[in-house]
Amino acid sequence: MESPLIDKGHNSLSTVLQPWHVGVDVGGTKIAAGVVDTNGGIRVIYRRSTDTSSPQASLSSIAEAVEQAITESAIPRQHILGVGLGIPGLVDADKGIGIASVNLNWQNVPVKAALEGILGLPCAIENDVRAAALGEVRFGAGRGLENILYLSIGTGIAISIIQDGKIFHGLNGMAGEIGHAVIERDGPLCKCGGRGCFEAMAAGPAIARRAWSKIQAGRASMLVNPNRADALTCEEVFQAAGLGDSLACETLQEVGKDIAFVLQFLFLFYEPQLIVLGGGVSLAGQLFLDPIIKSLEQQAAESWVLAKVFKPQMIQLTTLGRDIGILGAAALCTPPR
């Protein structure tokens, strides 16, 4: 028998008694810790800066964020069942080790053991994009599905594979690194050293570069600004496209074709139930999505094989918005259906 709990005013008894988890979106500059129920409801989010001066310091930042979030939630600690952490970079989820993260300045940091020692709560860690995909099947557009792909397009590009409801890691945890698959032979140089990588063609900075190169070629656009050189941002390109700027619209058509080129390959190779699009660039919404769908529809109209595996509703924007980092992390410690 549970003894009755004191209602803190905004808590109903049943709300407090259900299990809760803390999902932590760990970034190189900011940490966001949310207290999340088993349906993906976020009770409170606590945000703070990340101290990356040392692994110890960053782990202390994370622990402090978790403690503050729990305190602010007014959920009794015994109802917090665990803490999930989504981390940028290469993660060994089984061993709980942050193998390499440039943003956090981590090399082989025993994140799980260290945080469990500080917090006294079970912790689970995962790469942030992979965690986001789990958030999608637990709480988002892919709720209840078994085999989906989550394509994150932001400053970089990566994909996460949900296979039988679980994250698929590949041989050494590198599955999904299609940001560095070549999609345009002899295309622009990528920071990995390759040429024409997906990331060098369609990530945020690449979208800005593509618009800028059209401007440099003398094309008219509301984006033209001789004082800015290559300081154009992807957001500005989407804004201009939203206002009907033809150069910006043309850029997004081209980027949409390149993303569709990757997606047609994934539909035919993997035949997923759903592909969810997330990441910073996806926040542009329909301006981002429409050219992708249009290009796939054109290809499917020509090829009966693609028409069998692709339907427009099988590509969706994430519905979890900016909270996907917290919800994905929380999903790491909630039991699968």
Added chain:
Amino acid sequence: MESPLIDKGHNSLSTVLQPWHVGVDVGGTKIAAGVVDTNGGIRVIYRRSTDTSSPQASLSSIAEAVEQAITESAIPRQHILGVGLGIPGLVDADKGIGIASVNLNWQNVPVKAALEGILGLPCAIENDVRAAALGEVRFGAGRGLENILYLSIGTGIAISIIQDGKIFHGLNGMAGEIGHAVIERDGPLCKCGGRGCFEAMAAGPAIARRAWSKIQAGRASMLVNPNRADALTCEEVFQAAGLGDSLACETLQEVGKDIAFVLQFLFLFYEPQLIVLGGGVSLAGQLFLDPIIKSLEQQAAESWVLAKVFKPQMIQLTTLGRDIGILGAAALCTPPR
């Protein structure tokens, strides 16, 4: 206690007492039924033509081949535990139905139920390329591995995904149809209606076409033969390349680059333990494999990300040769490790 069995001369007692399966490679023109032990040893193969005049007739052809193979093997029927069938076309493996096969003239044929009725043995069916991949992890180059890809390049192109030691089918059994993924935008017309599909660039007929178009352009080659028009075969191109013909060698370099383009994508997306190459074209051996490996090595030398997920030994030619159809089918009814 088993009662002693009569040795038929070529049978040792232990050989007869072990469990056996029949693997059937069902083609549109020929059927090959093999009696296979649990290590992939083939005791006997019986071959006959396929009667495709009706689904009934083709099922009778298959049943007759199975019975003849069992009889010729001299294995007592009670030691034959089941029959596996690899079928060209779309198969519902769970329901045991041949959904669509152009070569066999099948539409929704209840293969499993029909053959179990005739043979009195448990039957399992699968698409032939998918079965071949299972043969690889059970008996071949991928023995004991969990996550491999089997790429079959012959008259057509398809891939089979082995995930956690089992065949992955995708949403509606179409996973692996990458023969119809576009790899060259605005490339040559494919029979699916698309342009620049992988199959239209690198399957056997496409290899012949690519060599022929160079000849048509007036290039010197031992392949030039004005009486043949487009009757050039893929085998002839490989033969000429083996003799050092520069046009044929150049064709295979180009085809190798196209196949490598697909493989780099698969390594980065899926990070398999191994990719096995099979199908009729792969029988050309190193002449087929070398340009693929060379192209991937060049790309990996540029991109550290690809270098992490690709090593040359991760691409292998099938070691099961022309028996892969029988062994893959037999693997359908042998228990996984």
